[in-house]
Amino acid sequence: SYELTQPPSVSVSPGQTARITCSGDALPKQYAYWYQQKPGQAPVLVIYKDSERPSGIPERFSGSSSGTTVTLTISGVQAEDEADYYCLSADSSGTYGVFGGGTKLTVL
């Protein structure tokens, strides 16, 4: 079945830019969505439809898409951004959803 691939971990210092990638063959056809999850909490949507930001999400969160890879960029990372990040998209026919394996963002 369909898979999305994310790096297991990304580390950055406060104020730097973090980039988290998500790769999948159907990404040129299907939108990607990004979720932030902190320990003990339900996930929160931070980017929808590749690059749109929900209300209440800081402007430092942005998304982009290029071919079979989508990228979540966090500019000026803050300590509070330390969390697990997951991409979600659909298979090529749009029939079912798939999460990437998740990326643990560590703020050094």
Place this chain on the structure above:
Amino acid sequence: EVQLVQSGAEVKKPGESLRISCKGSGYSFTSYWISWVRQMPGKGLEWMGRIDPSDSYTNYSPSFQGHVTISADKSISTAYLQWSSLKASDTAMYYCARQGYCSGGSCYSLGYWGQGTLVTVSS
């Protein structure tokens, strides 16, 4: 205010059946699909399936097809996830989530989440 309130934690034995629930409020229940997401202890998120509450049409991940059943009762704005025979490997936190910022079959934007239901299966 949109809310999804899930049923409480469950402790069951292998082979038992179970149905957990997710009650929506603060919006038109039939206007947005609801997905179910599994998170096993210390692991990542897994999309299980979803339902269109307006007509109970469902999609399942191939990984979960045949292992769980998703249903909804629009008269009480509640979606369900059920198992006919639990296994120890079903031990996990289960979240329901509603579409947000888009709707319909092509939308996988989960803008609103329930608080999660912890299911523990142990003999």
